[in-house]
Amino acid sequence: MLQGTGSNVGKSLLVAGLCRAAVRRGLTVRPFKPQNMSNNAAVTVDGGEIGRAQALQALACGVEPHTDMNPVLLKPESDIGAQVIVQGKRRATLKARDYARLKPELMRPVLESFARLKAQADLVIVEGAGSPAEVNLRRGDIANMGFAAAADVPVVLIGDIDRGGVIAQLVGTKAVLDPEDAARIKGFIVNRFRGDPSLFDDGYQMIAERTGWQGFGVLPWFARAALLPAEDALDLQPFGDGESRIACLALSRIANFDDLDPLKMHPGVRLDMVRPGQPIPGDAAVVIVPGSKSTRADLAFLRAQGWDIDLRAHHRRGGRLLGICGGFQMLGRSIADPHGVEGEAGATEGLGYLDVETVLTSDKRLTRVDAIHVPSGLQVAGYEIHLGLTDGPDCLRPFARIGDVPEGARSGDGRVEGTYLHGLFTSDAFRAAWLHALGVSADDFRYGNEVDAVLDELAIQINRHLDVTELLKLSR
Template sequence: MTRTAVPRALMIQGTGSNVGKSLLVAGLARAALRRGLNVAPFKPQNMSNNAAVTDDGGEIGRAQALQARAAGLAPHTDMNPVLLKPETDTGAQVIVQGHRAATQAAKDYGKMKATLLPRVLESYRRLAAGRDLVLVEGAGSPAEINLRAGDIANMGFAEAADCPVILAGDIDRGGVIAQLVGTATILPAQDRSRIKAFIINKFRGDPHLFHEGLTAITGHTGWTSLGIAPWFADAWRLPAEDILDLATRPGGALRIAVPRLGRIANFDDLDPLAAEPGVTVDIIPPGRPLPGDAALVLLPGSKSTIADLADLRAQGWDIDLAAHVRRGGHVLGLCGGYQMLGRTIADPHGIEGPPATVEGLGLLDVATIMAPDKRVTLASGADRATGAPVEGYEIHIGQTTGPDCARAWLTLDGRPEGAASPDGLVRGSYLHGLFASDAFRAATLTALGAPAAPRRHEAEVEATLDALAHHLETHLDLDRLYALAAPVPH
């Protein structure tokens, strides 16, 4: 594909969730950028509590922020106009063009989503203006035909935007022929005709052994094969989209324990720590106690702080945490985790559920009051003890105050931030992303007894995106893939 005055677009859909769509779009975006193209990522609808803050003061899915980085762009709310942030098993906060629009039960969102298509198309066309290429990522699978009416995430968007589709199948989970052929079989003819080609993703072993498989898929579907993408071994070096992805990363001697909360949110704080060769980030599942040999227990963010605090107590983790502190262990709470560490959490407006005031863990002498206004902002500053620069973002409701705030351990944009216990073992802050600072991360790990390796985290992420682009260039027919992109209608 060469540069053109007419924006063009291509959609990557998958045969299911977690087939690698997000990583494919990131790699294809970086490969297009390396070819000199002005490229942008776009996901009409995402469901994730792992959000990023954009320069224009809104929220998008963390995966789209990584894709924006791959494309050489700052994240923008138009890249993910609808973000669903689950609050319960049956309901989610609906973020539209970066800002909270409603909290909806799943049964009601089905009616709402069709009304969002004009906003989705508005963001899409605005994002496409002046670009060479927009890479669109689907969600889940287009074979979920029970969700087709009013769809804005897969074929409903592709139809409205007249966008060609490439379908990715995941051979690592097995049954990839059935995944692709089954999708072709179940889709209505009009939707099936939008799929122009397919990719086999996550292949381990000798790709030549799957030649007959490619022939069978093409014979049954009529779709063109763009090739087989082998397993990308360095994917763990990129920010994780799912908390479970962190469990597959290599580890070291220093253990950082992280309780896996039911509504865990914005856990990108863990990515730079998990990439340290001397560190094991141990994600503790329900039913397992917090390990007694952890140097640090990190309480991450939560989409439903009061509910997650109740779950934490139900697991007995509050008892484990108190014992950890008595042994001289360190605790760090970020955002929702910070709120849990205090004496009380009050939700007088019923933002997270019925109005209530609950007791916190009592490890910090602070109290939190939830308020309807959400703070969504980028921030930068320094660690007060070491002077190490930090930067990141805040994305939370609630204001936290109390005596331990007098021991704020960060300065952000000229103001004190955070709280610490008198002995310094327990700390909390609303700042996400602070461990991406090499100097701050190194100082923290040194204080815990395991000096950090001389790493440049952000440079490593960039190098891995370049390696991913090279990986796809080597194994897929990207000339043919980019040529399938079609003009974006006005």
């Protein structure tokens, strides 16, 4: 099990890289994260949802993502509450205090899922969440040391030297842990080193002496990691230097933002994340209104940034708009939540670019989809993960068709499109055709091949700089 000295120290990427490195040694490998918190979810082969990081780790293992790989997923809907997904299905929406009372009950499904994965594989690599140093959360813990103790799993602790203070991160974590938990940690990894790793030899030795833990290596900064799907919205950065500029609104509850990954990697594209307080670039060819975990709240957030005014100017200049899932709902005339599914019951006026209306319902649509993009006639492979039904005159001009069923909507002039299909840009032919309308040509770019190549590069780097043989000896 890889745990970290804090959030965003590189646990997810290291698990993905170790999974690929172990697969390249001929092992059957599965990833596992007992509890994750993310609004960036993936739909699994068994019809549930898990964190996007575990889907990437499954890809690194060469297998389909499954709900057992992330049995508890928390999807924040507000600053104090989150939707609780257990083994792929929505169980409840709870405030943090209520979830703390529920958490002890969740160890059983967590251990059930872990046991099923163990039965399938030579090796399961487990990812912790946050940090075990949050000892105030130790009681009832299912994400870090609580799980490690229940499953009797050895732990390796990751520190992030790029943040500074890595000696204090690692030594301090041992200082605050209970002795039994500290004894579960068998070693440490120093991650994201820039420059000559030998310059840290003295610090590395100091950590080993102060903790008594085995050092498994110092991993250099891996710049190509930026090309892999990100799970944390804080990792979303402007990307690319192409002539065609695509702007995406960084909503406060942005969800499934991995929709953007194939665009940021595509040659000829410059992808900009428009942050709160920033104007929408006047030279953007397309503005994407992405998915949201709280659509009505994020529509209010959008207006508070003045983006509604920028969108009117963009549209008046002839610019295009694409709304995905919650963004599709926002582009319509209204969003009604009569039963308070996302919060207080009521209705919100939409942006009005599409002649459609949405009613939020408690039933979540969660499915993989093969569709045909109507304007191009090209196949789109994606997934739906949303609450609500959308209908109106512009749905008679669908974005796509799923069999004989129309999906999404388009404006009469075709410059405004809305769809519930996530992951649509992973379909190479469709993406190339959609970008061709913006003057982008790179028809030979294959997104899936690029991701696979980066995972291989990561595995090579891990093999070069970490003692993978000794790491694998920890498995039981």
